[in-house]
Amino acid sequence: MNRLWKSTLAVLAATTLVALTGCSSTPDSAKPVEDRTAATTGATTTGTDASTNGVGSTGPAVATVTAGTPAGAGNSALRDPRSPLSRREIFYDYDSFIVKDEYKPLLEAHAAYLKTNRNARIKVEGNTDERGSREYNLALGQKRSESVKRVLTLLGVNDSQIDTVSLGEEKPRNPASNEAAYAENRRCDLVYAGE
Amino acid sequence: MKKTVPSVLRLALAVSAFGFSALSTSTHAQLTIDIVGVGAQQIPVAVAAFAGNDALAQQVSSVIEADLARSGLIKTINAAGLPRSGELAAVQFSELKARGADATVIGAVQSGDGGMMNISFRLIDVPKQTQLTGLNFNVAARDSRATAHRIADIIYEQLTGEKGVFSTRLAYVSKSPGRFQLIVADSDGFNAVPALNSSEPIISPAWSPDGGRLAYVSFEGRKPSVYVQNIGSGARTLLVRAAGNQSAPAWSPDGSRIVYASSQAGGTQLFIVNADGSGSRRLTSSGAIDTAPNWAPDGRIYFMSDRGGSPQIYRTSPEGGNAERVTFEGSENANPRVAADGKSMVFVKREGSRYMLAVQDFASRQVQVLTQGPVDESPSFAPNGKLIVYASVYNGKGILAAVSADGRVKQRLGAMNADVREPAWGPLPK
Numbered sequence: 001m002n003r004l005w006k007s008t009l010a011v012l013a014a015t016t017l018v019a020l021t022g023c024s025s026t027p028d029s030a031k032p033v034e035d036r037t038a039a040t041t042g043a044t045t046t047g048t049d050a051s052t053n054g055v056g057s058t059g060p061a062v063a064t065v066t067a068g069t070p071a072g073a074g075n076s077a078l079r080d081p082r083s084p085l086s087r088r089e090i091f092y093d094y095d096s097f098i099v100k101d102e103y104k105p106l107l108e109a110h111a112a113y114l115k116t117n118r119n120a121r122i123k124v125e126g127n128t129d130e131r132g133s134r135e136y137n138l139a140l141g142q143k144r145s146e147s148v149k150r151v152l153t154l155l156g157v158n159d160s161q162i163d164t165v166s167l168g169e170e171k172p173r174n175p176a177s178n179e180a181a182y183a184e185n186r187r188c189d190l191v192y193a194g195e
Numbered sequence: 196m197k198k199t200v201p202s203v204l205r206l207a208l209a210v211s212a213f214g215f216s217a218l219s220t221s222t223h224a225q226l227t228i229d230i231v232g233v234g235a236q237q238i239p240v241a242v243a244a245f246a247g248n249d250a251l252a253q254q255v256s257s258v259i260e261a262d263l264a265r266s267g268l269i270k271t272i273n274a275a276g277l278p279r280s281g282e283l284a285a286v287q288f289s290e291l292k293a294r295g296a297d298a299t300v301i302g303a304v305q306s307g308d309g310g311m312m313n314i315s316f317r318l319i320d321v322p323k324q325t326q327l328t329g330l331n332f333n334v335a336a337r338d339s340r341a342t343a344h345r346i347a348d349i350i351y352e353q354l355t356g357e358k359g360v361f362s363t364r365l366a367y368v369s370k371s372p373g374r375f376q377l378i379v380a381d382s383d384g385f386n387a388v389p390a391l392n393s394s395e396p397i398i399s400p401a402w403s404p405d406g407g408r409l410a411y412v413s414f415e416g417r418k419p420s421v422y423v424q425n426i427g428s429g430a431r432t433l434l435v436r437a438a439g440n441q442s443a444p445a446w447s448p449d450g451s452r453i454v455y456a457s458s459q460a461g462g463t464q465l466f467i468v469n470a471d472g473s474g475s476r477r478l479t480s481s482g483a484i485d486t487a488p489n490w491a492p493d494g495r496i497y498f499m500s501d502r503g504g505s506p507q508i509y510r511t512s513p514e515g516g517n518a519e520r521v522t523f524e525g526s527e528n529a530n531p532r533v534a535a536d537g538k539s540m541v542f543v544k545r546e547g548s549r550y551m552l553a554v555q556d557f558a559s560r561q562v563q564v565l566t567q568g569p570v571d572e573s574p575s576f577a578p579n580g581k582l583i584v585y586a587s588v589y590n591g592k593g594i595l596a597a598v599s600a601d602g603r604v605k606q607r608l609g610a611m612n613a614d615v616r617e618p619a620w621g622p623l624p625k
Contacts, residue, residue, distance in 0.1 A: 061429025064392040065415040132550070133529035133543060133572060134398050134617075135443040135456065136499060136506055138412075138419055139463035139484040142440055146461065165418045166440050166458070170396035177591075 077113070078192055084109035088190040090148055091183065094129070097143035099151055107148070110190060111155035114162075121193040123163040124148045129182035130169045141166030148188050237270035238354050241296040243277040245316075247304035251336070252279075255304050255314055255343045261383060262347035262361040265597075267582070267604030269354065272296045281315050283326060291321045298327070300350060304339070312336045316346050318353055328353050340385060358579040364621040365584065366390070366400045366409055367595060371613040377411060379426060382620075384608055390426060399443050400619045403450050403470070409619075410434065410444035410453055421455050423470065434472050445488045445496075446470070447513070454478065454496055454513070456486040465498060467513060478515055489540075491533035497521065497540060499529045508542055522555065524562055530573060534580040534600070541565070541574045541583050541600075552585055554600060565602040575620045576600075584608075586616040 078085050090103045099107070114120055126141030126148075145164035153159055174181035242260035245252040263269040272294050278285045281303030291299050302316035317329035328349060334342050341362065348359030361382055369376045369389075375397045380387035391397060395414040402409060410423045419440045424431035435441050439458030446453055450470060457466045460477060465485045468475035479485045483502035490496050490513075497510045503520065506527045511518040522528040527545035534540065537557075544553040549568035555561070565583070574585040580600060587596040589607060593614030597606045608615075 061425075061427065062389045062392065063424065063429050063431055065395070065413065131548075132527065132545070133487055133499065133506075135487040136484065136501075136529055138398075138440060138442050139456065139458075139486045142458045142463050143484065146458075164439070164458070167396075167414070168398075168419070170398060170414060170419075177588075 078195070085113055090144075090188040090190075092144055092186040092188075094182070094186065095132075095140065097140065097147045099147050107151050108155060111152050111157050114152065114157040115155075118158065118161070121161050121163065122152075123165060123191045123193070125189045125191060126164070126166040126168075127171065127173070127185055127187045127189070128169045129185045130172065130177065131182065132169075134169060138166050138168035138170075141168045144186075144188050148190070237268060238297055239270045239272050239295050240298045240300065240350075240354070241272040241274045241277065241291055241294060242300040243274045243302075244279045245302040245304050245314075246279045246281050247306075249304075249306065251306070251312065251339055252304035255339055255346075256300070256302060258340055258343035258383070259300060259316075259347045259350070262344060262359075263351065265383070265606060266351055266355075266359070266361075267599040268357075269351070274299075281317065283317060283319065286319060286324075288321060288324055296321050298354065300346075302346075306336065307333070310336050312339065314339065314342050314346070316350075318350050340381065344381065344383075357581060358623065360577040360579050360582065360620075360623070362624050363578060364406070365595075366402065366619045366621065367615050368397050368400065368617040369613040369615050370396075370593070376613075377409070378615075379409075379621075390424060390429070391431075398617055400617055401444050401446055402619055402621045403446050404448060404622055405450055405625065406622045408470075410446065412442045412444070421453075423453075423472075432472065435466075435468055435475055437475070443486050443488060445490050447490050448492055448494065452513075454488045454490055454498075456488065465496070478513065479511065479518065481518075487530045489530075489532050491540075492535060492537040497531040497533055499531065508540075522562075528553075532574050532576055532583075534576050535578055536580055539600075541576060543572050543574065552583065552598065554602075563602060565598050565600075566596075566605070571596070573617050575618050577620050578623045582620075584618040584620050586618060 077083055080086060084106060087106050090099060114122060124145040126145035128137040128141050142164065145166055149162045149164050152162055172185045174184040240263060242256055242263065245256040260271050264271045277287065281301055286299060286301060298321055299319050300316060301319065302314065305313045307313055311333060313331065313333050315331040318327045320327050330349065332342050344361040347361040351359035363382045364379055365382055366377065366379050369378050373394060375393045375395065376389040377391040377397050377400060378387050379390050390409060393413060393415055398412045400409050400411040407427065408423055408425055410421060412419045413422050419442045421434040421441045421444045422431050423434050434453065437457060437459040441455055441457045443456040444453050452467055453470055454465055454467050456463050462482060463484050463486050464480065465478040465488055466475055467478050481500060481502045483500055485498055485500045488496050488498040494513065495510045496513055497508060499506050500509050506529055507520060508522040508528050508531045509518040509520050525544050525546060529543040531540045531542045539554050539556045541552055541554050543550050544564065550571055551568040552565040552571050552574050554563050554565060570588040572586050574583050576583055582597050582599055584595055584597045587594055593616045595608040595615050595618045597608065598604065
């Protein structure tokens with residue numbers, strides 16, 4: 001995208017919440033903005049004319065997308081490192097979506113917070129290690145996030161307070177290819193809206 | 196808006212197996228091709244440098260030679276020192292026999308007015324000393340590589356009886372720190388142009404049967420969603436606006452519909468939608484993971500599911516109904532892709548901690564393992580069914596590789612500065 005377009009976007013993003021066909025957008029360089037629609041925050045798309053590159057008129061045209069970065073004040077209780085609410089990770093065994101018993105206290109604390117704060121919303125992001133099909137891992141990450149949602153709803157959290165999403169193996173926290181990295185990447189993250 | 200072609204990957208090709216020199220080098224990421232195995236039955240062909248007084252003539256014959264070498268069915272013979280002439284009279288048959296060539300390719304390139312050029316070639320049977328075929332092309336100079344690929348297709352079909360795939364295109368994903376690119380390139384890796392730049396992951400590209408559009412999964416909306424992009428115009432649309440994840444798109448053989456995986460109803464199940472995004476409906480209702488569908492030429496949909504306890508391959512009708520299990524061996528079988536003739540499928544087979552490609556013949560149910568892994572994934576058939584491109588890891592980097600459908604010939608394709616993955620082989624040009 002050219003400079004004019006980029007700076008126009010940056011100004012729009014910094015001053016208002018931009019909604020482009022249901023998605024808001026912030027370029028990488030933009031300052032964080034309050035984002036009240038975190039679950040649907042997306043990206044802009046720009047298409048260009050076909051650019052021929054030595055293969056006659058068959059050269060593809062390029063599109064560019066820049067995903068937004070979430071930002072927000074959040075609730076201080078959620079960020080207090082002494083609070084169990086600061087713990088946001090649930091780890092899994094290989095090819096498993098079973099929430100282990102050791103995460104019960106963590107999920108009970110979040111359930112209590114969500115029941116006290118019925119306006120609070122949480123997103124459960126499921127991740128997998130890199131082994132196996134990318135498409136299958138996307139589905140496995142979804143099962144992991146839904147397993148956490150199930151525990152939270154059984155603990156009394158409203159269904160509407162919980163979003164599930166899978167990132168599969170595509171956004172590994174540890175990009176290495178060893179067992180330690182795999183264990184770190186088989187994980188659900190709890191993300192509160194506004195964080 | 197200005198035209199934007201960010202950091203176009205200029206790709207170069209090197210065929211190393213028989214000591215050919217690299218065709219060109221460049222400063223950006225290069226996709227190089229190494230042939231690491233050879234077939235048993237190969238036709239020996241000498242491709243002489245084409246006549247003509249500029250570098251283009253040399254380039255045209257080099258592209259033809261490299262295409263034929265990559266095919267696996269043809270062994271290119273050292274052509275150094277053979278006369279550069281497009282005329283049958285100049286062919287040195289005794290020398291070609293001494294070098295072991297059964298056929299030779301000669302040709303000439305002449306620059307014309309207004310950026311046009313004339314490219315001619317002859318394919319000659321060495322033992323019979325006769326011309327098998329010969330053609331003359333008047334083309335724009337910028338189409339010299341495309342013309343060389345067309346000539347290689349003609350030669351390949353004449354010699355083997357099979358359609359050549361040198362004029363096809365590959366789509367793949369390139370990953371460098373903080374950056375994902377969906378790239379479309381010629382079948383030899385040249386003319387690589389990004390179709391999409393994103394800071395978020397891109398996976399599962401799938402060509403429409405007419406080669407005009409790519410469906411793929413982008414994470415730009417902070418969740419996986421399926422987009423369809425017109426390759427010519429760059430225009431792209433979100434295929435389905437629905438809750439949850441949408442992933443793993445696959446086109447129907449006529450291009451009118453797309454089957455995809457979605458968590459919109461919980462779990463991950465298959466749905467079918469018209470290619471314009473209308474009329475989405477649920478296809479499978481297993482309660483298990485159903486994903487990675489592939490729409491076979493006979494109209495059936497192959498997919499992977501863990502409904503039986505482990506991930507295995509099943510097939511079903513696009514109208515729904517019972518799914519039939521297709522794979523029975525092994526702890527995990529994934530990502531089926533059915534060949535264009537409908538007689539076999541390639542898939543990813545897990546053995547222990549290794550993921551390798553295997554082909555299953557539907558009639559005999561025989562499974563042949565094609566690669567050794569340990570991390571081979573995302574196979575995609577060439578439209579002639581003779582080669583399979585896939586993602587692999589070599590020296591710790593993501594590379595593309597290709598294997599002949601009989602497993603005999605293997606090639607590695609890799610970019611210098613990026614991990615490359617998720618290849619999809621485009622259809623034959625119309």
